[in-house]
Amino acid sequence: MPRQARRSLPSFNPLDPVVLDDPYPTYADMRQRGRLCRVGPAAWGVTRHADVASLVRDPRLGSQFPEEYHRASAGDGPAGDFFGKIILYRDPPSHTRLRKLIGKAFSPALVRSLRPDIAGLVDELLAPAREQGHFDAVTDLAFPLPVMVVCRLMGISPDERDEIRPRAVDLGKAFAAIVPDDARAEADAAVVWLRSYLSELLEQRRRSPGDDLLSRMLAAEDGGRTLSHEEIVDNAVFAFFAGFETTMNLIATGCAALLRFPDQMARLRADRGLTATAVEEFLRFDAPIQGTARLVHEPIDIDGHTLRAGRVVVLLLGSANHDEAVFADPDRLDIGRSPNPHLSFGGGAHLCMGAALARVEGEVVFNRLLDLFSEVEAAGPARRREKTTFRAYESVPVAVATA
Structure with missing residues (x-):
């Protein structure tokens, strides 16, 4: 590749404070300059929709990274080891087997069955706001709800949610591109605790199965193949990240977006048939996960540049x-x-398995919010969460009134 072509590519730093505050002007500039950018040594970023939509399905890219990659990101402890075990970072044929078996357990019917329970949980969380006239969309709703739903999914007692939630938060720290040194011990401890907790719970389900996700994973079978104890435990641990961090940020960014665009709030209130498309637009407008990494297995040419294997x-x-x-x-x-x-x-083989659950949670939250309150407006400035590459909020104050 000509040396000048390399120098002409824009550089992108996802941890730049300007990007963390609002990445979209930077993205627009990069798209205007070309289809690629540089995001670090031997690492490329793809900026345009057509290329990203194609590459999420391209078998020349994989998600199974060498152990050294995870150790460099999360350290040498349990968190780094955990990444090598979960479906997110596996390629075919092991990914195909895991996805098919987990998919049998985590069925669309199971997700649909949770809708009434989710509505009840949202009402429970918003009950104090009916008396107080205000709530915080992050701390009072988006933060507690996803763990409550995952616990319900796994048949975990409500009494144990408060013990699990801080571990889910610490687990999320392991999914940063580079885990800060001061967060690695917390992420490692979360992996150890959640593995131990879910392993014990799985043994209980083995003795006395129910209709929860863990029992379904134990029973999942395809052509004589089943999930091992360790595969169930680690992918159940992963569910506490996938079902928590992403959905929390969807709810928070959706609330912030509606408060920022009151005309769209009024439009949704007038036409509840738009709730499903509104959730899709929240996901597009300020995606909770802004980027996903892939490993190049075979050379790919984009915009006059060759992305070599191993990049x-x-x-x-x-x-x-x-x-x-x-x-x-x-x-x-x-x-x-x-x-x-x-x-x-995402898309292709790695299309998010929790997408259906996130959509259901989002639809229920925004429907119940408008059902319960005749007025919903900002009660102060929303505040972003710092030091994270997720599009996340620390606080979204909301003022409400009932009819």
């Missing part, structure tokens, strides 16, 4: 979701946007 490619989902070539007026929230081919759940 890392970051598919910039947040940039793809604001590509002007696909989305009209992409920086405007449009809860009725259709079609909406956002890429927030």
Whole structure:
């Protein structure tokens, strides 16, 4: 590759304070300059929707990284070891086997059956706001709800949620691109605790199965193949991240977006049939996960550059979701946007397995919010969570009133 071509690529730093505050102007500039950027040594970023949509399905890219990659990211402890075991970082044929078996347990019917329970949990969490006239969309709703739902999914007693939630938070720290030194011990401790807790719970389900996800994973069978104890435990641990961090941020960013665009709040209140498309638009407008990394297995040519085997490619989902070539007026929230081919759940073999559950939670939350309150408006400035590459909020104050 010509040396000048390498120098011409823009550099992208996801931890730049400007990017953390609002990445979309930076994405727009990079898309205008080309289809690729540099995100670090031997690492490329892909900026445009057409390329990202194609590459999430391209078998020349994989998600199974060498052990050294996870150790460099999360350290030499249990968290680094854990990454090598979960479905997120496995390639075919092991990924195919795991996905098929877990998919038999985590069925669409199971997700649909949770809708009434989720509505009850949302009502429980918002009950104090009916008396007080205010709540925080993060601390009072988006933060507690996903763990409550995952616990319900796994048949875990409500009495144990408060003990599990801080471990789920610490587990999320392990999924940073580079885990800060001061967070590695917390992430390692969370993995150890959750593995031990779920291993014991799995043994209980083995003796007395129920209709929860762990029991279903034990019973899952395909052509004589089943999941091992360790595979169930580690992928159940992963569920506490996948079912917590992403959904928490979907709810928080969705609330923040509606407060920022009150015309869209009024539109949703007037037409509840838009709830499902509104959730899709929240996912597009401010994707909870802004990028996903892949390992190049075979050389790929993009925009006159060759991405060689062994290089890392970051598919910039947040940039793809604001590509002007696909989305009209992409920086405007449009809860009725259709079609909406956002890429927030990835695609292909690694399409997020929890997408259906996140959508159901989002739909229930925003429907119940408008059912319970005749007025919903900002009670102060929303505050972003610092030092994270997720699109996350620390606080979203909301003022409410009932009819």
